[in-house]
Amino acid sequence: MNLILLDPDDIAADGHARVRDPRRLRHLHEVHRAAPGDELTLGVENGGLGRGRLLHLSSDEACFVVEQLDQPPPAPLPVHLVLALPRPRMLARTLEHVTALGVKHITLLHTRRVEKSYWQSPELAPERVREHLILGLEQARDTRLPEVTLATRFRPFLEDSLPDLLKGRRGLLAHPGMATPCPRGIDTPSLLLVGPEGGFIPYEVERLLEAGCEGIHLGERILRVETAVTALLARLF
């Protein structure tokens, strides 16, 4: 937690910000070992960053005096990530990694090799997804919450959503065995598609290429989804 991310409602009219949830209070106590007078980095959800001075800290509340929160958060990555829904624990970690890296648009997609039971996972509940996004933002000192969309059927995604997503974006289909190595250091608005463990099936690859995506690969090593996504984002941008 390199940033204390506040809800706009956490800041009172007198400029005092109060944090009351157990996770952040525990972190302030145990990791920061914070004491009254300490200065910490604060930010407002979808707003600016600045410093705050801790007034008091108890087991049920931390109260800060907030100066101006007027510094901009770090720049986002110019990418919309379409990720075949990973298994629940991998999903949780991947959401944290990609949020910390600056992804702001995530679509979780059903493909043939996604196990249907994953869509019933409690990790997909909006409040659980939000927790992982918040952890990613706190890690990277960012305030802008990514937007997560669920695309539970492949065909409607392909036919109804993909054409719009590709307008003004370079479509990049990351899949082992594609012809082109992953490009480096582009800053073009992009749509990056990453398959599940086991990959997209040939039918899905063909449809996505037909729709205008370029196939790219990361070499002959087969990587876990969370490793592959981080590696792709770091190499592309």
Place this chain on the structure above:
Amino acid sequence: MNLILLDPDDIAADGHARVRDPRRLRHLHEVHRAAPGDELTLGVENGGLGRGRLLHLSSDEACFVVEQLDQPPPAPLPVHLVLALPRPRMLARTLEHVTALGVKHITLLHTRRVEKSYWQSPELAPERVREHLILGLEQARDTRLPEVTLATRFRPFLEDSLPDLLKGRRGLLAHPGMATPCPRGIDTPSLLLVGPEGGFIPYEVERLLEAGCEGIHLGERILRVETAVTALLARLF
């Protein structure tokens, strides 16, 4: 497990390979849902890769007929990674990520901000470290086991080990706030140093720069160690 990694002792003189450990047997049953006659990718530790046909599979043994294991494993990354010892769970995952990515030389280093208790973790036992390396190799279809060295004191590492490690290698110190962005797509033999959560302390940064390392950064976002290491390797190589 995209590869069944065999110990040379697992292969009998008649060309039959036997797998008996519960983890791999469970994976063959539950994930591969393997059946006699199936062809799977096999490899020998520190040797070649090839295909094997499953002869029989029971709850306590899998037996393969092995053809020639003569394909080379994927190329390693030209890097020696020096990583401040992360907390145990992060260590486990990071070993898997970097092994899958092709790192063959890893030094785990003590620095000021490494908690001393981490050195007592059961995750550092050679057999536990080996388990994570094997998982990384199986993931990436690689056979060459990385070599892991423990450097439990910073000064002796700096004075006695670092000069030799820097011979013929480009030293890259990854640290927030350094002057140069992480270079892209180099294929120079390199020594990559990554600090702990909270970073190297200024004294350590100064000494490492004096010793001939170049300071590099990944931008203004602060990343978790496992995200940062994957991002650095993907961008550098």
